[in-house]
Amino acid sequence: MSFLHFIVNDILGQASILISLIAMIGLIALKKSPGQVITGTLKTLLGFLVLLAGANIIVNALNFLGEIFQKGFNMRGVVTDVGSIAGIAQQTLGRETALIMVLAFCVNILIARFTRYKYIFLTGQASLWMATVCSVIGYMGGLRGAELIVIGGVLAGLMAVCMPALAQPIVRKITGSDDIALGHFCTIGYIVQAGVAKVTGDSSKSTEDFELPQSFSFLQDTYLSMMIVMFPIYLIPAIAAGPEVVAPFADGVNYLVYAFMQSVQFVVGVYVLLSGVRLLLAEIVPAFRGIALRIVPNAVPALDCPVLFPYAPNAVIIGFISTTIGSVIGMFLFPWVGLAMILPGMLTNFFAGGTAGIFANAVGGRRGAIIGGIFHGLFITLLPALLLPLLGQYGFANVTFSDSDVISVGLLFGHILNFFY
Numbered sequence: 001m002s003f004l005h006f007i008v009n010d011i012l013g014q015a016s017i018l019i020s021l022i023a024m025i026g027l028i029a030l031k032k033s034p035g036q037v038i039t040g041t042l043k044t045l046l047g048f049l050v051l052l053a054g055a056n057i058i059v060n061a062l063n064f065l066g067e068i069f070q071k072g073f074n075m076r077g078v079v080t081d082v083g084s085i086a087g088i089a090q091q092t093l094g095r096e097t098a099l100i101m102v103l104a105f106c107v108n109i110l111i112a113r114f115t116r117y118k119y120i121f122l123t124g125q126a127s128l129w130m131a132t133v134c135s136v137i138g139y140m141g142g143l144r145g146a147e148l149i150v151i152g153g154v155l156a157g158l159m160a161v162c163m164p165a166l167a168q169p170i171v172r173k174i175t176g177s178d179d180i181a182l183g184h185f186c187t188i189g190y191i192v193q194a195g196v197a198k199v200t201g202d203s204s205k206s207t208e209d210f211e212l213p214q215s216f217s218f219l220q221d222t223y224l225s226m227m228i229v230m231f232p233i234y235l236i237p238a239i240a241a242g243p244e245v246v247a248p249f250a251d252g253v254n255y256l257v258y259a260f261m262q263s264v265q266f267v268v269g270v271y272v273l274l275s276g277v278r279l280l281l282a283e284i285v286p287a288f289r290g291i292a293l294r295i296v297p298n299a300v301p302a303l304d305c306p307v308l309f310p311y312a313p314n315a316v317i318i319g320f321i322s323t324t325i326g327s328v329i330g331m332f333l334f335p336w337v338g339l340a341m342i343l344p345g346m347l348t349n350f351f352a353g354g355t356a357g358i359f360a361n362a363v364g365g366r367r368g369a370i371i372g373g374i375f376h377g378l379f380i381t382l383l384p385a386l387l388l389p390l391l392g393q394y395g396f397a398n399v400t401f402s403d404s405d406v407i408s409v410g411l412l413f414g415h416i417l418n419f420f421y
Contacts, residue, residue, distance in 0.1 A: 016048040018098045023283050030286075040283040047280030054273025061266040064249055065234060068259070069341070072241030080345040080384045080402035093135045100152040101131035107157025112296045119168075120296060121160035123183040123304040125277045126403070130156045130185055133401060133410045137390075141417025155409065163187040163405055164302040170194055173362045174311050183302030185405035186352040186380075190359045192404075193319075193376035197360035201368020207315040207361045226347065227267045229324070233343055234263035270347055305355040312358045318369045319357015319376075324349045326377020333378075339385035348380060348402040383407040390414045 023044040027037045066078065104127060112118050121127060134152030143151060164181040167190060171182050182190075238246055238259035246255035253261075309316050327344040335341045353373060360372035384400040387407050391400055401407050 016045055016052070016094075018095055019048055019280070020045040022098070022102055027283075044280055044283045047276050047278070047283070050276030050279060051273055052276070054269050054271070054276055057265060057269030057272060059269075061262050061269060064262050065237070065266075065343075067249075068234075068237045068241040068245055071245045072237040072239075073341075078340050078342050078384070078388060078400055080342060080348060080380075080400055093139055096139065096148055096152070097128070097131050097135040099149045100134050100156055101127055103149060103153025104131060104156035104160055107154055108160040109295055111157065111161045112299060117161050117165050118296060118298050118300045119161055119164035119181050119183075119302045120299045121164065121183045121302045123185075123302065124280070126183060126185045126304070127156070127160065128277075129401070129403060129406050130159055130409065133406045134413065137410050137414045137417065141414060143417070155413065159185070159405060159409060160302075164300075166191065167359075170359050170362055171308070174308060174358060178300060180307060181300045181302040182305065182308065182355075184305040184352075184355065185403045186305070186348075186355065187405055188408055189352055189376055189380050189404035190356045192379050193356040193372040194359040194363050195372075196375045197364025197368025197372035199364075200371040201360065201364020201366075203363055203365045203368070205365040205367065206312070207318050207357070207366040207369050208312055209366075223267055223271055225320075225350065226270065227264060229344065230263040230266055231260065234259045234266075305351055308355060308358050312361050315357040315361040315366075315369050316354035317357075318366065319355070319360065319373050320350045320353045322370045322373025323353025323356065323377040323380070326374035326379075327381045328377070329374070330378045330381030334382060334385050339382075340388045342381045342384050342388075342400070344377075344381075345402050349377070352380065352403070353377070380404055383411075387411055387414075 020041050024037055024041040027040045032040070105121075108119075108121050112120055131152065134156050135148065138148045138152050160183075163185060164183055164187075167182045167187045168178070170190075171180070172178055235256060238255055243255040246258060250258035324344055327342075327349060331341055331343060353376060356376045357369045357373055360369040360376075364372060380402070383404055384402065384407060387410050388400045390411065401410060
């Protein structure tokens with residue numbers, strides 16, 4: 001009995017070890033050499049632990065920001081960051097999240113194999129975020145054990161097929177073919193921006209018909225642009241709160257210097273988190289991909305959003321800027337109607353905003369990309385604010401999910417569970 005407890009709780013109960021074993025099984029199934037299996041397994045383990053380290057850095061920086069916002073402005077300032085929730089969830093739901101992710105992939109393959117929707121969702125971090133929201137909302141809503149894993153896995157698997165199918169008509173317009181699909185759980189936001197762009201824009205005047213000034217080239221560096229925006233987001237509330245509020249955190253350091261360094265720490269956490277994600281997925285996704293594409297004839301790989309960036313690079317920058325403007329407007333607007341203040345998430349604004357800009361440009365040109373981007377910023381600020389009270393019931397403070405599809409699933413799943421449990 002003690003040996004079984006050791007295997008189930010001490011070995012499989014460690015999400016990092018479980019995910020590594022899954023990667024190992026996939027690599028063995030692909031008939032990789034022993035050296036490749038060992039390398040892939042250990043890199044998967046390392047990547048998962050790096051991901052957790054980054055999440056811990058972000059959590060600490062966010063806790064400080066939430067405190068000074070609350071006391072400085074008497075408001076609740078929240079940064080949308082799924083990595084923080086993922087890090088917190090791994091402490092109690094690591095095994096369930098990993099199994100939901102695996103089951104969702106199996107459901108995805110079955111749907112693609114036996115229906116006309118041949119999309120295989122291969123964006124691993126997005127799959128992890130969807131599995132996280134299903135495990136967190138499901139567990140806090142009363143689901144346990146196999147019930148949580150099965151319901152969460154089926155739900156996540158359905159989303160892995162439905163979202164690429166929803167986006168494909170515009171992806172086809174962007175790429176000119178059906179060779180690839182979009183595997184990114186911000187698709188509802190993309191469709192919202194494309195809808196606004198189609199009504200307000202002019203598709204004959206593309207964002208790619210002119211060159212952006214050289215002075216804007218720094219925006220192409222995600223971390224630099226994020227850092228520049230995070231400086232005032234930390235410094236302004238620190239000034240409003242005053243040195244007395246910051247002093248318990250600063251440990252003798254000047255309060256403005258400490259706030260400045262915390263803004264940099266946030267970006268450091270994001271960098272570490274994404275480094276871990278890339279290291280993790282570089283090993284586990286190829287194993288999944290090889291198995292999936294052998295099982296499903298005529299499969300269409302649904303890939304991460306940067307795969308579309310080369311088709312309209314100017315639209316990426318315009319989408320990022322206009323989405324940020326919309327999110328800043330929403331940050332000040334929504335508290336007036338009783339919602340939390342949601343701070344702009346630069347990572348989401350760049351990747352989701354940039355991709356939404358490509359969608360908007362395809363149907364509404366540059367005017368559609370600008371106007372639609374502002375609406376997109378408002379939309380992706382509103383959704384986290386709506387989800388926050390639900391997460392608050394579950395004990396998550398000062399943090400919420402960012403991706404529109406993930407939030408939509410969380411809202412729907414959470415309210416259904418609240419009704420039945």
